[in-house]
Amino acid sequence: MELDWSLLRTVLAVADHGSLSGAARHLGQSQPTLGRHVKSAEQALACTLFKRQARGLVPTTACMALLPQLRAMAASAAQLRLNAAGHSETLSGSVRITASEVVALHLLPPIIAQMRRDEPRIRYDILPSDSSENLFFGKADIAIRMFRPEHPDMVTRKLGEIALGLYAHKSYLARRGTPKDDKDLISHDLVGYDTDERIIAVMRAQGLMVNRDHFVVRYDSDVHYNALIEAGCGIGALQAGIGGKNPALVRVLPDIPLPALPVWLVAPGGLLPNPRIRRVWDLLVQYLLPA
16 A cells, blocks of 8 residues: 555654544544544554554554654655745735634734735635644744744744733622732632643732632633633633723722733744735734734
8 A cells, every 4th residue: 555645644643642533633634534544554554553542542662663754754744835835926825824812813803804805815714723833834824922932944023012901800899899909819719720820920920929729710721711701700810902892891900010921923934935925924013013
């Protein structure tokens, strides 16, 4: 049986994600299709690549020996796509933009609508994610990030900062009262993240010795985190532009200094010569820059 890249790409995805379901989400294909890919790859290579265990599919020794070459092939394939895209001369076609869930939900839609009016021949694929791998492996053309990816092949531009504030729903404040100062804040129901400890670090920098147990509800998804605050579960940090637009939310303790979120525009250097991607980059700079 002939061995092609689609089979090898599936093997790499299953090894990285530990299951057919994880690989299917990553590649945007069905589990049965990827299962057939793995079986075909094993037949072509004449070896067993995975062992099925309770926690998923575990790479065999033979598979582990192949992974460095598979990663090199994936990097080469991504670079090939970048080089080809960089030589395109047309403004028509698709541009893939990746941004955090919150930015993709709240900030991007009116900007995309305006860019469609400016350049109606350009289509947009939006990928809500904070992973830098989207750029490194050719899954996105441009990223909007709240951090600066450290990679020599990436072009970056800082566009500004987004202010944060502490917010609570009116129904929560009616039930529990409004905190009078930062010490009083600790006695309230706080909404936090499960594994991300940035909020804890910020509060400790303010002299508030909190730990994860001080947060009565924890969620690692930014969109769901925001929804918990809007539902009245407690007090949490929101982008000021989002919290301030919701008439049911009240900003509390506005004098507590919270670090602003930097906004970075990022793209692989090999893509910016592409007129279509360069045009979208310039439009994002225009519409994302603070007025």
